[in-house]
Amino acid sequence: MSSVAQRFSRAARTYERGAGLHRHVAARLIEMMPDPAKVGGGRILEVGCGTGVLTERLRERYPHAPLCVMDMAEGMVSCVRERWGDVPGMDYVVADVRTCEFSRMVDLIVSSSALHWAIPLDHTLARLRKRISPEGVFCAALMIDGTLGELHDLRRKMIPGKTPTGRLPTEAEVLAAMQLAGFEGVSSEVETIQAHYRSADDFLRTIHAQGLTAGSVSRASKPLNRMELTRLTTEYDLAFRDEKGGVLASFVVLYVTAVAPPAGETTRCQ
Numbered sequence: 001m002s003s004v005a006q007r008f009s010r011a012a013r014t015y016e017r018g019a020g021l022h023r024h025v026a027a028r029l030i031e032m033m034p035d036p037a038k039v040g041g042g043r044i045l046e047v048g049c050g051t052g053v054l055t056e057r058l059r060e061r062y063p064h065a066p067l068c069v070m071d072m073a074e075g076m077v078s079c080v081r082e083r084w085g086d087v088p089g090m091d092y093v094v095a096d097v098r099t100c101e102f103s104r105m106v107d108l109i110v111s112s113s114a115l116h117w118a119i120p121l122d123h124t125l126a127r128l129r130k131r132i133s134p135e136g137v138f139c140a141a142l143m144i145d146g147t148l149g150e151l152h153d154l155r156r157k158m159i160p161g162k163t164p165t166g167r168l169p170t171e172a173e174v175l176a177a178m179q180l181a182g183f184e185g186v187s188s189e190v191e192t193i194q195a196h197y198r199s200a201d202d203f204l205r206t207i208h209a210q211g212l213t214a215g216s217v218s219r220a221s222k223p224l225n226r227m228e229l230t231r232l233t234t235e236y237d238l239a240f241r242d243e244k245g246g247v248l249a250s251f252v253v254l255y256v257t258a259v260a261p262p263a264g265e266t267t268r269c270q
Contacts, residue, residue, distance in 0.1 A: 019053060019210070021195050025253055026054040026112045028191070029141045030061055032257050034108065039065055042107030042136075046070065047097050047128070048114020052080040058110065059084070068106070071114075072096040098124050105133045111140040113253075116168050116217075122177035129181040134263035138183060139256070145170045146192070146252035148207075150240050158235060159228050162220040171254050183258035193251045200236035200247050204229075207249075 041064050049055050049069035058067055068091040071077045081092045093100070097118055109128055118124040132138060145168045156163050169177075171190055178186050197203035224232065240247045 019051075021193060021251060022050070022053045022113050024193065025141045026057055029054065029110070029112050029139060029255060030057045032255060033061065033110065033139050034137050036062055039108055041065055042133075043104065044068070044108045044110065045106040045131070047109065047111040047140075048072075048117070049080050050076050050112075050114065052083060054110065054112040055080055055084070059087070062108075065089070065108075067091070068093060070095055070097060070100075097127070102127075102131045105136075106131060107133050107136045109136070109138045109140075111142070113141060113143065115140055116142040116144065119166075121169055121174065122180055125177050125181040125183070129183055129260060132260040134260055136260045138258045138260070141253055141255045142169075142174065144168050144174065144190070144252050144254045146250065149250050149252075151203075151236065151249065154236060154239060155232060158232060159224065162222050162224060162228070164217055164220050166217045168217055174254055174256065178256060178258055182261060184261050186256065186258040188257075189255045191253045191255070193253060194248050195251060196242060196244060196246050196248060198246045200233040200240075203236070203247055203249055204233060 039062050044058060044062060044065050044067045046055060046058060046067065046069045049071045052069075055067070055069055066089040069077065069080050070093040071080075072095065074094045077092050077094045084090050085092075109132055115121065115124065128138065147168055152164065171188065175186060175188060197206060237247060240249070242248045
């Protein structure tokens with residue numbers, strides 16, 4: 001299991017702490033999905049199900065559609081299985097979307113706040129496109145460059161020798177990867193969400209509890225020591241205080257929808 005999968009699996013029981021952001025993103029994403037009448041009993045694949053924030057809305061919107069939920073973190077899939085384990089038409093898969101073998105084609109692929117971890121993104125999107133039935137639909141929301149910008153900028157300024165080694169994709173990079181994968185009718189929107197936390201310490205503890213400090217996007221080659229972390233939280237409290245007496249943190253979300261080409265049409269990813 002990768003370090004990211006391990007981190008999210010351990011965070012499964014604390015993921016709901018501060019999950020308002022994910023609920024907001026899932027609620028907006030579900031509004032962009034096809035009409036239930038169009039989907040009918042078509043098969044749906046949810047990539048990166050987490051603890052089931054989007055799963056719940058999918059079950060409500062598409063009650064007659066078989067739904068397969070996938071996550072690379074076993075703890076996350078276990079949370080979803082505990083709630084919907086006996087519901088007909090539900091399948092649960094612990095797998096990395098970048099390497100797993102898909103057994104069936106699906107009519108709708110959805111993902112909320114997950115695909116930005118599936119690097120390289122162009123490879124992942126190409127694999128997903130090949131699993132969508134002709135004229136099937138893809139809907140996703142993913143965090144892009146600029147997310148947690150306040151924290152990353154402050155960290156670079158205060159502790160330049162310990163900056164994260166990676167970064168989230170840009171909007172242009174995601175859209176280029178979509179085009180290269182062979183998707184058609186690509187539509188996108190960007191939303192910047194200002195999330196409120198009681199303090200910088202509360203903010204860091206919350207994103208850690210949600211597994212968001214995993215991977216190269218948040219981790220440097222050397223971890224911050226206790227003194228550096230204290231300095232960082234103190235300065236964050238001063239620099240990014242909001243009118244409620246807490247602090248703000250920015251999350252930049254890209255919403256994308258697209259369709260697979262009709263049967264027989266040649267695409268770049270094939």
